[in-house]
Amino acid sequence: MPVSVAPTSVDPSRDGSAPGTEALRPHAENASAAELAALAAQDDRPRPPRWKLSPWAVATYLLGGTLPDGTEISPKYVGPRRIVEVAVSTLATDRALLLLGVPGTAKTWVSEHLAAAVSGDSTLLVQGTAGTPEEAIRYGWNYARLLAHGPSRDALVPSPVMRAMAEGLTARVEELTRIPADVQDTLITILSEKNLPIPELGQEVQAVRGFNLIATANDRDRGVNDLSSALRRRFNTVVLPLPETAEAEVEIVSRRVDQIGRSLDLPTAPDGIDEIRRVVTVFRELRDGLTDDGRTKVKSPSGTLSTAEAISVVTNGLALAAHFGDGVLRPADVAAGILGAVLRDPAADRVIWQEYLETVVRERDGWKDFYRACREVSV
Known part of the structure; x- marks a missing residue:
């Protein structure tokens, strides 16, 4: 015999938080x-x-x-x-x-x-x-x-x-x-x-x-x-595939970081798009095993280096810049987050990361500050 289940009364305005408070992440x-x-x-x-x-x-x-x-x-x-x-x-x-x-x-x-x-x-x-x-x-x-x-x-x-x-x-x-x-x-x-x-x-x-x-x-x-x-x-x-192009992934990361930043009352970082693009580039190259110009093969670490992880790295960098920097998102703000995302297997992934730093990042124009920041946190 069929049985009815009493509908649950749902307030469409609910946010799951106590009265007078705002949910950290609304439905x-x-x-x-x-x-x-x-x-x-x-x-x-x-x-x-x-x-x-x-x-x-x-x-x-x-x-x-x-x-x-x-x-x-x-x-x-x-x-x-x-x-x-x-x-x-x-x-x-x-x-x-x-x-x-x-x-x-x-x-x-x-x-x-x-x-x-x-x-x-x-x-x-x-x-x-x-x-x-x-x-x-x-x-x-x-x-x-x-x-x-x-x-x-x-x-x-x-x-x-x-x-x-x-x-x-x-x-x-x-x-x-x-x-x-x-x-x-x-x-x-x-x-x-x-x-x-x-x-x-x-x-x-x-x-x-x-x-x-x-x-x-x-x-x-x-x-x-x-x-x-x-x-x-x-x-x-x-x-659901990974983003097909770097620009598509940059757009996704930028949009989500902006949404998360506003929900956490983090100030918008001027010129943050440059560091977002850098994080996405690093993740895509290590993920694909090839630099974006197609000239250099690199080894891939054990982690997935997903778009979601890139969002997390940039969001954490934004918090560092806002609370412990001058409000501008810089290489030093994202370097530690990238290292944490890459080094899932501390021994094997560290070798891969060091090789990538020395053969790719060190020689790339405009990446000197990023290289130095990564070297400092990698020690």
Whole structure:
């Protein structure tokens, strides 16, 4: 017998913080509320059941653009348009979406903004870890009520996935491949049959129209549990690539550093774009094993040196410049962060880094200050 799950009352203005305070990182639907409202007001295209926006408007929200009334929608993802279109169209079907890519390719970021645009709620989240239990995907129990009154609807604690099924919303599962294989397979019935049995009550939760699920995964992290073929077949897989060009990566880093800096009340660093471009260049050359002019091969360290790590390095450099410098982002502000990102294997990566410094950085015009700063922190 189907069982209903009481909808959770969600205040669209919530930011997850205590009254009178401001969230350090607001949920996507709150941070971009004005853009989502503007899109909804001018979106006259067909919307799937329970979607807040049409697929076209969701893609516009992710990729950015100018609305007919002149409203500017900032891009949330910088990359091939077709990737976003395929991801959005998948969510409009009964197929779940798997965002796959190496660490730092904005899988979580895209997942959150997709859920915010489609359902208006990005918080129905299961965070995958090696210790994620089956209850995090299915349901758990309030043991005080269970012991007092036995199995009952009141004693059942729905998971985010169960709530999404009952309310026709989008659920998210982060780092799916870090979840143990037997727990992963809990999703098979949910994704294929669109119901979740509750044998203790002789009932089930049936997914209502609008329900779907976005999972993220990478195969470069330690502790990966490969997806079973049965589970992988239930997903449409979209691979998020690393930025194709250096300029695209510089744009991504600049945009995110600006957003993070404003949220932390960090002053804008004049001429910071030069150091951002330098960090991106170093990361791309070490990642690709080749200098950007194609003339010199270099060894790649063990770390991923992702765009997300570049954002972290520049943000930390901005804080150093603001609080312990003259407010101008300089090579010395980013050198230590780069070293920390590169040296994942202290022994092997240090040799690779020193060789890169001496054969590439030392000889590059305009990089003398950066070379000296890196040498100082590398000692």
